[in-house]
Amino acid sequence: MIHLLVSVKQVPDTTNIRIDPETGSMIRKGVPAILNPYDAHAVASAAEWKKKLGGKLTVVTMGPPAAEEALQECIEMGADRAVLVSDRAFAGSDTLATSYVLAEAIRKIDQEDHVDMVFFGKQAIDGDTAQVGPGVAIRLGLPLVTYAVEIQDINEEEGYALIIRKTESGKEIIKTKLPAALTAEKAIADIPYAALPDLITSLKYKPEVWSAQEPVAYDVAQIGLEGSPTMVAKSGSPEAHEPAETISVEENGLAGAVETALGKMLSNTSVAALLEDQQ
Numbered sequence: 026m027i028h029l030l031v032s033v034k035q036v037p038d039t040t041n042i043r044i045d046p047e048t049g050s051m052i053r054k055g056v057p058a059i060l061n062p063y064d065a066h067a068v069a070s071a072a073e074w075k076k077k078l079g080g081k082l083t084v085v086t087m088g089p090p091a092a093e094e095a096l097q098e099c100i101e102m103g104a105d106r107a108v109l110v111s112d113r114a115f116a117g118s119d120t121l122a123t124s125y126v127l128a129e130a131i132r133k134i135d136q137e138d139h140v141d142m143v144f145f146g147k148q149a150i151d152g153d154t155a156q157v158g159p160g161v162a163i164r165l166g167l168p169l170v171t172y173a174v175e176i177q178d179i180n181e182e183e184g185y186a187l188i189i190r191k192t193e194s195g196k197e198i199i200k201t202k203l204p205a206a207l208t209a210e211k212a213i214a215d216i217p218y219a220a221l222p223d224l225i226t227s228l229k230y231k232p233e234v235w236s237a238q239e240p241v242a243y244d245v246a247q248i249g250l251e252g253s254p255t256m257v258a259k260s261g262s263p264e265a266h267e268p269a270e271t272i273s274v275e276e277n278g279l280a281g282a283v284e285t286a287l288g289k290m291l292s293n294t295s296v297a298a299l300l301e302d303q304q
């Protein structure tokens with residue numbers, strides 16, 4: 026029986042994010058929390074494969090108690106088990122510490138029930154570093170396929186998976202041995218409507234809550250602020266730009282519009298100098 030695991034993060038809905046101009050930090054108060062969109066697609070993909078092959082789907086998150094909601098959403102999508110790794114000692118963890126916490130949690134789950142594939146989102150829409158998936162994979166010694174857009178096959182018997190990944194110039198088909206890890210693009214699977222039995226299960230489901238001591242005894246030097254060598258020196262919002270000018274082809278005709286646009290560009294001294302350099 027296949028055992029798939031997805032590492033998910035609850036994030037603030039970034040369409041609503043505001044930065045405090047005084048402190049430069051994100052204003053979280055009143056901002057709704059959602060399941061990171063890439064992670065939702067990763068869960069949908071893992072749920073599809075669980076259904077196809079038969080087996081088990083586990084989800085894990087590190088976060089505050091409220092992250093339980095994100096896990097319940099995963100149960101709604103077909104996950105069987107959810108683990109919330111939550112402790113004040115983890116507060117202030119950067120990507121290095123987060124990867125350590127998640128890797129040890131996944132190692133523990135794997136010892137109880139062998140995990141064949143670990144899914145991550147491509148990136149979290151708040152932190153945006155895309156470091157946690159690779160960070161966990163390297164700690165667990167798993168081969169990693171990034172930017173996965175399609176899983177063509179998971180062959181448990183022969184111990185391999187065929188995964189298509191996006192590259193800058195096209196696509197690659199990667200054959201990897203199992204166990205393996207991947208980071209998912211949204212294209213990996215569509216998010217389905219919840220099946221009624223899964224919806225009912227999710228309403229009653231309570232995730233397991235793991236602390237910094239139990240069932241994994243974390244090394245305090247590797248978690249929280251102490252285990253986080255990076256720091257955010259400054260953050261803020263980009264300056265708002267003047268809206269671009271529109272030169273209408275309808276009003277000026279094509280030649281007229283091009284001439285007006287060129288005239289404006291050449292009156293801009295830096296563009297004119299650039300064009301001169303090119304000649």
Ligand SMILES: Cc1cc2nc3c(=O)[nH]c(=O)nc-3n(C[C@H](O)[C@H](O)[C@H](O)COP(=O)(O)OP(=O)(O)OC[C@H]3O[C@@H](n4cnc5c(N)ncnc54)[C@H](O)[C@@H]3O)c2cc1C
Nearest residue numbers: 087117119120123145146148149152153154155156157255
């Ligand atoms: C320099 C720096 C300093 C920071 N300092 C602080 C700080 O002081 N306090 C603080 O609260 N935060 C801090 N953070 C944010 C914190 O490190 C990140 O929230 C966390 O490590 C995840 O990184 P990310 O959001 O970039 O995720 P990414 O690496 O972009 O996420 C990729 C994937 O990894 C998985 N994933 C990521 N996070 C989790 C999680 N928590 N649980 C389960 N799966 C996960 C998901 O599948 C996700 O799609 C800091 C970040 C940086 C870069």
